[in-house]
Amino acid sequence: MSTESAEHVIVVHGIWMRGIAMLPLARRLRNAGFSVETFDYRSVTAEWNGSLARLRECWRQPRARRVHVVGHSLGGMLALDLAAQDADLPAGRIVCLGSPLRGSTAASRLQALPGGRLLMGRSAEVLHQGLQAWNGEREVGVIAGSTPIGLGALIAPLERPHDGTVSVTETRLAGVRDHCVVDATHTGLLFSAEVASLAAGFLRDGRFFAQAGAAR
Numbered sequence: 001m002s003t004e005s006a007e008h009v010i011v012v013h014g015i016w017m018r019g020i021a022m023l024p025l026a027r028r029l030r031n032a033g034f035s036v037e038t039f040d041y042r043s044v045t046a047e048w049n050g051s052l053a054r055l056r057e058c059w060r061q062p063r064a065r066r067v068h069v070v071g072h073s074l075g076g077m078l079a080l081d082l083a084a085q086d087a088d089l090p091a092g093r094i095v096c097l098g099s100p101l102r103g104s105t106a107a108s109r110l111q112a113l114p115g116g117r118l119l120m121g122r123s124a125e126v127l128h129q130g131l132q133a134w135n136g137e138r139e140v141g142v143i144a145g146s147t148p149i150g151l152g153a154l155i156a157p158l159e160r161p162h163d164g165t166v167s168v169t170e171t172r173l174a175g176v177r178d179h180c181v182v183d184a185t186h187t188g189l190l191f192s193a194e195v196a197s198l199a200a201g202f203l204r205d206g207r208f209f210a211q212a213g214a215a216r
Contacts, residue, residue, distance in 0.1 A: 008064035014073030028196035044121030068092040101173035103130030106152035134175030141202040144171040145184040
């Protein structure tokens with residue numbers, strides 16, 4: 001990989017998933033011209049700060065002109081939290097896919113149910129509280145889904161539109177560069193060719209471009 005011109009992407013999965021879930025998206029990003037690697041972490045049992053430290057190490061390793069991150073759900077929150085803490089990470093952009101950046105109603109409701117806290121594990125607090133407004137210089141884009149099919153909608157009364165797990169409102173964080181909504185479920189964001197195309201466009205240019213089915 002050229003150290004002068006290559007653009008590298010780290011893809012980060014969400015809660016209750018492993019890195020293999022990101023392979024369809026990773027393949028599409030490779031086809032779009034990026035070198036891609038998958039960051040795998042224990043979303044339930046690992047300490048949040050420990051996962052941040054491991055992602056920091058991964059982020060600093062690739063030798064490329066720019067190093068981007070695309071994170072699904074909790075993975076986007078992990079990337080954004082780290083970028084807020086460490087301004088010296090390699091240059092690049094962040095795309096969050098269905099990340100409840102302002103906190104998750106479904107996660108909060110699940111925590112209150114018997115055994116819910118155990119299911120959420122060490123990620124419970126960040127999913128409940130969300131993140132602060134984005135004030136960093138790094139450009140951040142958010143893609144939200146609007147197909148209301150998912151277990152989250154059975155657990156909590158989600159504000160519409162939502163992707164079955166996260167409402168569009170929960171993805172809107174002050175300070176991000178761009179935001180768009182696509183016709184996809186929460187998990188479906190990982191398998192959507194449109195999402196991959198939008199993400200690739202943002203990583204290159206810092207903006208989402210109008211495509212069929214997408215709206216601000």
